[in-house]
Amino acid sequence: MIAPFGFGGWLSGLVLGIAFGFILEGSGFGDPRILTGQLRLADWSVFRVMFTAITVCAALLYGARALGMLDFGGIFIPSVYFWGTLLGGAGVGIGMALGGYCPGTSEVALASGRLDGLLFLLGIGGGTLAFNAVYLAIKSWVYAQTGPTALTLPHLLGISPLLVIVAMAVIIAAVGWLTRSVKP
Amino acid sequence: MANPESHWNSYVGGVALGVVLFVTFLATGHGLGVTGATTGVTAVAANAVLPGVFPKGSYLAGYVSFGLDHWIEWEVLGVLVGGLAGSLLARRFRPRLDGPPRASPASRLALAFVGGGFSGFGARMAMGCTSGMGLSGTAPLAAAGFLFLVGFFVAGVLTMLAMQTLWRST
Secondary structure, rough: EOOOEEEEEEEHHHHHHHHHHHHHOOOOOOOHHHHHHHHOOOOOOHHHHHHEEEEEEEHHHHHHHHHEEEOHHHOOOEOOOOOHHHHHHHHHHHHHHOOOOOOHHHHHHHHHHHHHHHHHHHHHHHHHHHHHHHHHHHHHHHHOOOOOOOOHHHHHOOOHHHHHHHHHHHHHHHHHHHHHOEOO | OOOOOOOHHHHHHHHHHHHHHHHHHHHOOOOOOOOHHHHHHHHHHHHOOOOOOOOOOOOOOOHHOOOOHHHHHHHHHHHHHHHHHHHHHHHOOOOOOOOOOOOOOOHHHHHHHHHHHHHHHHHHHOOOHHHHHHHOOOOEEEEEHHHHHHHHHHHHHHHHHHHHHHOOOO
């Protein structure tokens, strides 16, 4: 049998969501001081957790494909919409510096008893309505696709996925060594 | 009551998250996300208060007709359950108003709401948030995921230069 398996139902969502929330909470991602500590370069938990997760998942995805167990045609790979992707990322970064969270971590904050996590979630609703209000005026440049559909970094750089994954692992190890005194 | 447990080692959390994300891709063909769900809830809630508020062609009209009984909404509900379970089991659950240690309670509430506003608007521009784009986009090595993270960290660190006196621990 070749993945993906198309488990798109409620049980799949609930179970995977519980695992996701449990890991975020366990890693300290419900705590706004840990999250913003990364932006002050005073706490490297966010970098370590995120880049380890990305690198492990990338190795498993490309490994499964190499073994013929995963059909990449069925995997969602987002395309680049240069200004939308870049400025949207900037908006989420500004939101974290101001409010302490990103969308998923504000949920975990609320789940661990934080009232400001609830306010952040309500703010997300407000920002969504604001986007709706200006959508028609900005969509032509925000949602203008750049380059081929589902462009990957290996394709863009003309190198093998394995090389990108190894480079990411080296970066994690190097940053971990350089920041070794900051916190485990 | 015993003291709260300390958080996990970051590399252990990262490996666990990477494996769960991989299982999600195997099961569904896509990764983990959050703002797909918050956008759906926002659209349906606003339309319930003001029926027909989103005319055809507006951004949220499609989200109203799409409805809420979808994988992403169940996943986001699961994140709440998992976060609650984790904080209770590790004795970290505590009702409180968190936020910048040096800001007043009113400022903390206002900053959280305004920060959420930037985050919600940005996630719609990028078609995903730190989870849906920063994590689930980069895992299959999409260039879009890496571009998102560049914007996220550069703007976040620069904004933090103006905010750091409020965020520094007391």
